[in-house]
Amino acid sequence: EIVMTQSPATLSVSPGERATLSCRASQSVGVNLAWYQQAPGQAPRLLIYRASARATGIPSRFSGSGSGTEFTLTISSLQSEDFAVYYCQQYNNWPPVAFGGGTKVEIK
Amino acid sequence: QVQLVESGGGLVKPGGSLRLSCAASGFTFSDFYMSWFRQAPGKGLEWISYISSSDLSYSNYADSVKGRFTISRDSTQKSLYLQMNSLRHEDTAVYYCATVSADGAFYFDNWGQGTLVTVSS
Numbered sequence: 001e002i003v004m005t006q007s008p009a010t011l012s013v014s015p016g017e018r019a020t021l022s023c024r025a026s027q028s029v030g031v032n033l034a035w036y037q038q039a040p041g042q043a044p045r046l047l048i049y050r051a052s053a054r055a056t057g058i059p060s061r062f063s064g065s066g067s068g069t070e071f072t073l074t075i076s077s078l079q080s081e082d083f084a085v086y087y088c089q090q091y092n093n094w095p096p097v098a099f100g101g102g103t104k105v106e107i108k
Numbered sequence: 109q110v111q112l113v114e115s116g117g118g119l120v121k122p123g124g125s126l127r128l129s130c131a132a133s134g135f136t137f138s139d140f141y142m143s144w145f146r147q148a149p150g151k152g153l154e155w156i157s158y159i160s161s162s163d164l165s166y167s168n169y170a171d172s173v174k175g176r177f178t179i180s181r182d183s184t185q186k187s188l189y190l191q192m193n194s195l196r197h198e199d200t201a202v203y204y205c206a207t208v209s210a211d212g213a214f215y216f217d218n219w220g221q222g223t224l225v226t227v228s229s
Contacts, residue, residue, distance in 0.1 A: 034215035036153075043204055043219040044153060055217060087153055091214035095168045097143075097155035 002026050002090050006100035012108040013078050021103045023071040023088035032092035035064055035073045038102075039084040047086075048073065075105070083107055110134040110218040112205050117223030124195050124227070130188040130205030130220055138162035138183040141208035143216060144190050146201035146225075154201075157190065158208065173199075195227045 003026040013019045023033065031051040036044040046055040048064035051071060061076040075082055088100040116128040130142070143158040157179040159167040167179050178191040188205050202224050206216040 032213065036216075038153075043221050044206075044216075045219070046215065046217045049209065049213070049215045049217075089153075089215060094214050095155070095158070096170050097158075097214060099153045099155070102152045 001096060002029065002093055002098050004088055004090055004098050004100035006086075006088055006103050008103060009101070010104045010106060012106050014108045015080060016077050017108075019075040019078055019082075019105055021073040021075075021086055021105070023066075023073070023100050025069045025071075025090055027093075028068045029090040029092035031067050032090060033064075033066070033071050034089045034091065035062075036087045036089065037082075037084050038087065039081070044087065078105070110207065112207070112218060112220035114203060114205055114220045114223040117203065117225045119226045119228060120195055121229050122196060122227055125191070125193045126195065126225060128190040128192065128203055128205075128223060128225070130190075132186045132188065132207075135207070135218075137181075137186040140210070141212070142179075142181060142188045143206050143208060144177075144179060144188075145204045145206060145216075146199075147204070147222075148198070148201040151201075158214075159188070192225070195225075197227050199225060200227045201225060 005024045007022045033051045035048040038044045052064045063074045085102045085104045111133045113131045157169045159179045162183045176194045180189045202222040204222045205220045207218040
């Protein structure tokens with residue numbers, strides 16, 4: 001079973017600044033990785049799939065990179081609506097579907 | 109556009125049962141794999157089950173719910189279901205349904221708003 005580890009658990013960033021979130025897989029998942037955003041009280045929303053492809057309607061300030069076991073989600077210039085929890089999820093080997101524990105991006 | 113609306117949550121005693129529903133619209137429901145997730149208060153996302161598209165016939169469960177929960181679907185009603193039996197305190201969570209991606213890769217591109225299940229005496 002693949003374990004996904006996200007870091008940091010909490011990231012404090014000022015509006016307009018860049019945020020870099022990390023996700024590590026316990027074994028290679030190729031590029032079969034997705035990122036989700038969950039705003040407070042809301043359902044998750046797909047941001048990125050296949051490690052770097054933006055989902056429909058996702059702004060270009062969100063970008064994903066990486067392969068194998070190391071992945072990064074970058075938000076180039078944080079907007080107020082971007083303060084949320086972000087989860088990575090591998091889909092190379094399933095079931096079970098594995099999520100990381102999440103990174104909370106908060107206002108500095 | 110795609111819409112998923114969960115219902116059926118509520119307060120139930122330990123050992124009790126509950127059936128969740130997920131009403132789908134805006135896409136060809138029968139063509140898509142579907143999945144259930146949950147999120148305990150203040151915790152992360154947990155996948156609990158998926159079911160294949162309507163022309164196939166298989167499903168799978170997380171170990172935490174295997175033998176207690178049953179996923180099903182009704183294409184005529186365009187609905188997904190989760191029958192939950194032998195409920196435990198630790199099943200308390202918001203439950204979400206979601207579509208598996210159109211290309212068949214196991215990421216989830218549309219989510220419902222969730223329904224809260226509270227297991228408490």
